[in-house]
Amino acid sequence: MELKISDLAFSYEDKLVLKDVGLTVEQGEILSIIGPNGSGKSTLIKCINRILQPQTGKLILQQQNIKNFTPRELACYLGYVPQHEDRKFPATVFDVVLLGRKPYIDWKPKEEDLKMVSDIISRLDLEPLAMRDVNKLSGGQLQKVIIGRALAQDPEIILLDEPTSSLDLKHQLEVLELIKTETSRGISAVKAIHDLSLAARFSDKFVMLKEGRVYAAGGPEILTPANIEDVYGVKVSIINHQGQTVVVPQTTSA
Amino acid sequence: MGNSSEKTDSVLLQYQEYLNKKVVFGIIASILLFFLAIYSIAVGSFDLPIGDVFLVLLGRDLGMANTIIWNIRLPQVLSAIASGAGLAVSGAIMQIILKNPLGSPFTLGISQAAGFGAAFSIVVLGVGSVHSGTDGEIVVNNPYLTTISAFGWAVVSTLVILMLVKFKNAAAETMILTGVALGSLFQAGTTAIQYFADDVEIASIVFWTFGDVGRATWRDLLIITVILLPSVFYFIKNSWNYNAISSGDETAKSLGVEVEKLRTKGMLLSSMLTAIIVSFVGIIGFVGLVAPHIVRKLIGTEERYLIPFSCLVGAILLLASDTVARTIISPVVLPVGILTSFLGAPLFIYLVLRGKNYIWS
Numbered sequence: 001m002e003l004k005i006s007d008l009a010f011s012y013e014d015k016l017v018l019k020d021v022g023l024t025v026e027q028g029e030i031l032s033i034i035g036p037n038g039s040g041k042s043t044l045i046k047c048i049n050r051i052l053q054p055q056t057g058k059l060i061l062q063q064q065n066i067k068n069f070t071p072r073e074l075a076c077y078l079g080y081v082p083q084h085e086d087r088k089f090p091a092t093v094f095d096v097v098l099l100g101r102k103p104y105i106d107w108k109p110k111e112e113d114l115k116m117v118s119d120i121i122s123r124l125d126l127e128p129l130a131m132r133d134v135n136k137l138s139g140g141q142l143q144k145v146i147i148g149r150a151l152a153q154d155p156e157i158i159l160l161d162e163p164t165s166s167l168d169l170k171h172q173l174e175v176l177e178l179i180k181t182e183t184s185r186g187i188s189a190v191k192a193i194h195d196l197s198l199a200a201r202f203s204d205k206f207v208m209l210k211e212g213r214v215y216a217a218g219g220p221e222i223l224t225p226a227n228i229e230d231v232y233g234v235k236v237s238i239i240n241h242q243g244q245t246v247v248v249p250q251t252t253s254a
Numbered sequence: 255m256g257n258s259s260e261k262t263d264s265v266l267l268q269y270q271e272y273l274n275k276k277v278v279f280g281i282i283a284s285i286l287l288f289f290l291a292i293y294s295i296a297v298g299s300f301d302l303p304i305g306d307v308f309l310v311l312l313g314r315d316l317g318m319a320n321t322i323i324w325n326i327r328l329p330q331v332l333s334a335i336a337s338g339a340g341l342a343v344s345g346a347i348m349q350i351i352l353k354n355p356l357g358s359p360f361t362l363g364i365s366q367a368a369g370f371g372a373a374f375s376i377v378v379l380g381v382g383s384v385h386s387g388t389d390g391e392i393v394v395n396n397p398y399l400t401t402i403s404a405f406g407w408a409v410v411s412t413l414v415i416l417m418l419v420k421f422k423n424a425a426a427e428t429m430i431l432t433g434v435a436l437g438s439l440f441q442a443g444t445t446a447i448q449y450f451a452d453d454v455e456i457a458s459i460v461f462w463t464f465g466d467v468g469r470a471t472w473r474d475l476l477i478i479t480v481i482l483l484p485s486v487f488y489f490i491k492n493s494w495n496y497n498a499i500s501s502g503d504e505t506a507k508s509l510g511v512e513v514e515k516l517r518t519k520g521m522l523l524s525s526m527l528t529a530i531i532v533s534f535v536g537i538i539g540f541v542g543l544v545a546p547h548i549v550r551k552l553i554g555t556e557e558r559y560l561i562p563f564s565c566l567v568g569a570i571l572l573l574a575s576d577t578v579a580r581t582i583i584s585p586v587v588l589p590v591g592i593l594t595s596f597l598g599a600p601l602f603i604y605l606v607l608r609g610k611n612y613i614w615s
Contacts, residue, residue, distance in 0.1 A: 073510070075508065080504075089355075089500055091500070091554075102495075102509040127261050131269070131272055
């Protein structure tokens, strides 16, 4: 078992955001956190790598309580792809990916760090962009660079906060396929995602959040019209198209 | 497979070339600084042959040249270098940790607070009995009290900003805005003090306000250096952490950086450094703001190069300005603070216009 969370609660000041949340992720699994805006998906992800400090809850990573890790040690286990980044100054693609080696670097990157970064850049087909400024890349290219940085952390689990939310169709597929390829190498992925059809296609299991609580959890079988209507307030049909689950929205229920 | 490792090698090679360019920049800047320093020692109201400068620095006794170099020119040149480097590195750090291209000792109100401190000491603490020296310069009695007061008020300004961070969890933007407000407040305070001051006191306040590196003695220089070197060492040591902060606080945290701690320490250290420099040499604007931007423009933003190279470029800028200020309308010696303000403003506007994409995007 890679990661096990139980009884997690988080609140901003006195606004409760997460309550009694639990989940487990095994090695090589892709877990999708789904739920409407404001249901606590991003907050849950940030509680896992302690960008936010949950008030209660037990997080076990590699059979150890997360509290026993220093922030730097934790960064060697958990890669992170934020929803968006506010970068004021330019930086090259290479340097941004190299930043993923930060938890391993003391004074300066070693030869093997640079080698690993070049490997990742080639693996993601980014080499023509290696020396370009990340601020000038398209959304899809930038997202691949940020995933590259998370991979450079050499993590056991990669956390992605709505990795496809600002991408076109082709890049959405490309990014999700990329994550799937990486999990086949043995790392796990936890992602917050809005598109239910894409989530269905690229996940092993799901946690469905409603108002900060786990409404349902499990395999694709939890993607039922009843569950979705209850959580999202939208009537849907679930269609099986060439072996893939497609969620088709109808109308918003009154 | 061979193909993919070739691709990897080509990426590595490109990156290596890219780094080499930066190293070359550093070497050129260092050489430039060295020769500029020698030249600056040689010129002034009494020109010395360059050869003599080398001989005296190597320990030869050439009579009057010795006095001029060891007592006047060398401390002035070295304090220009130290102050320029210190102000520039403070500016660079503030820009990085506040994620704002306008971060500098000026925008955060630290320089203005020091200016207020000086005015406060002259009028309220009564160090303001000023007389004209034999060389026609105004001399402030007990300059150390002025320095201490300037430093004290600069620290007050810094602490207000830091308390805001600590207790209100202030964002980078809040810090800048508070800095601007504090700057105006201290400016107003200085004006109020001037209103109640007599002619002589006003003269000494104005005199103090013009930053002048010629004011620093060997002892001042020693104090500045003792603060400057460990600070720069600390900043360079943390350059990877600063690099992570540039990608945003959340990203930095996810990479194991303790953002709040780093930001507080960086603010404290860079403010102290500014306060020390300003309290010895007066207000010197724009070096702290412009030097880091020049470096970014020329070789890019990677913090591990930006921090040391900002020191170099800041030192070159201030030394060059001071050399010009001393010689442009010789025998009149202008305080360098006036010149940097004149040069800095158009230079900054130029950077904003030309570097629009990079500074603001």
